[in-house]
Amino acid sequence: MNHDIAFIGGGNMARSLIGGLVARGHAPAAIRVAEPVAALRAALQADFGVTACEHGAQAVAGAGTWVLAVKPQVMRAVCEELAPLAQAQRTLVVSIAAGITTAQIDRWLGCGLPVVRAMPNTPALLGAGVTGLYAGPAVDAAGRDFAQALLSAAGTTVWIDSEAQMDAVTAVSGSGPAYVFLLAEAMVDAAQREGLPPEAARALVLQTVLGAARMLTESDADASELRRRVTSPGGTTQAAIETFEAGGLRALVAAAIHAARVRGAELSAAND
Ligand SMILES: NC(=O)C1=CN([C@@H]2O[C@H](COP(=O)(O)OP(=O)(O)OC[C@H]3O[C@@H](n4cnc5c(N)ncnc54)[C@H](O)[C@@H]3O)[C@@H](O)[C@H]2O)C=CC1
Numbered sequence: 001m002n003h004d005i006a007f008i009g010g011g012n013m014a015r016s017l018i019g020g021l022v023a024r025g026h027a028p029a030a031i032r033v034a035e036p037v038a039a040l041r042a043a044l045q046a047d048f049g050v051t052a053c054e055h056g057a058q059a060v061a062g063a064g065t066w067v068l069a070v071k072p073q074v075m076r077a078v079c080e081e082l083a084p085l086a087q088a089q090r091t092l093v094v095s096i097a098a099g100i101t102t103a104q105i106d107r108w109l110g111c112g113l114p115v116v117r118a119m120p121n122t123p124a125l126l127g128a129g130v131t132g133l134y135a136g137p138a139v140d141a142a143g144r145d146f147a148q149a150l151l152s153a154a155g156t157t158v159w160i161d162s163e164a165q166m167d168a169v170t171a172v173s174g175s176g177p178a179y180v181f182l183l184a185e186a187m188v189d190a191a192q193r194e195g196l197p198p199e200a201a202r203a204l205v206l207q208t209v210l211g212a213a214r215m216l217t218e219s220d221a222d223a224s225e226l227r228r229r230v231t232s233p234g235g236t237t238q239a240a241i242e243t244f245e246a247g248g249l250r251a252l253v254a255a256a257i258h259a260a261r262v263r264g265a266e267l268s269a270a271n272d
Pocket residue numbers: 008009010011012013014034035036037040056069070071072074078096097098119120121122174175
């Protein structure tokens with residue numbers, strides 16, 4: 001199988017994935033990116049040594065795998081423009097777009113192609129991402145293996161059997177880093193309101209998030225048990241947790257993730 005990879009779209013998420021691939025030894029010469037914004041092309045070339053082109057047709061020529069990394073709103077037009085080349089090359093297609101289905105990609109590219117739908121997240125830049133993967137019906141074992149290897153450069157991977165669940169994956173882990181960043185922002189603001197200097201507030205919050213994330217992933221205890229161990233009866237944590245619960249934090253998180261999942265389905269319908 002031809003291991004050259006063409007990225008269509010060289011924005012935030014493509015940059016994270018390309019950074020992960022190059023850091024893990026994928027030859028920059030075997031990666032081409034199509035990106036209309038000149039400044040982004042220059043940065044990708046300078047930072048990773050990959051070839052950046054203005055037009056999709058230049059990037060995909062001879063590439064065995066295409067990674068579609070444009071916004072859902074432009075995906076149909078991008079695919080329809082590349083359809084003749086896709087049919088000629090019979091390429092493996094990996095789409096990372098929120099909402100857009102493998103059937104839509106396949107139809108727009110002219111039908112019958114192996115399409116993998118992937119939902120990575122931005123910690124991919126550090127190799128600390130997680131990607132949900134769904135293989136469309138035309139993907140064979142070699143295609144699955146290559147897609148998994150490609151996304152493994154960004155972190156861990158989880159195969160999903162039902163494509164309908166990919167919108168939930170998007171809502172949980174695709175968007176999820178932003179939820180953690182929002183909590184961090186709110187904690188830094190609150191720390192300053194309680195009188196801490198900005199730099200101290202930032203240092204305390206960032207290391208707390210990192211330390212808590214490491215405990216979640218490195219200890220045997222689950223989140224609720226780890227929380228219990230911090231919460232002395234009648235102590236400070238209990239006062240905070242009771243405030244979160246009284247304010248409906250769990251219901252709010254559920255509603256937020258539901259809204260993200262619904263938006264994924266809307267993106268599919270609105271851009272068909
Ligand atoms: N940002 C994130 O955390 C994640 C994003 N995604 C998905 O990744 C895709 C890209 O998202 P971002 O990187 O955040 O957006 P972005 O806007 O940073 O990147 C998209 C890039 O595509 C380029 N582009 C537009 N038209 C093009 C064309 N015809 N040919 C080639 N490139 C073209 C744009 O100039 C832009 O740089 C979206 O579909 C999104 O749903 C998936 C997982 C996480």
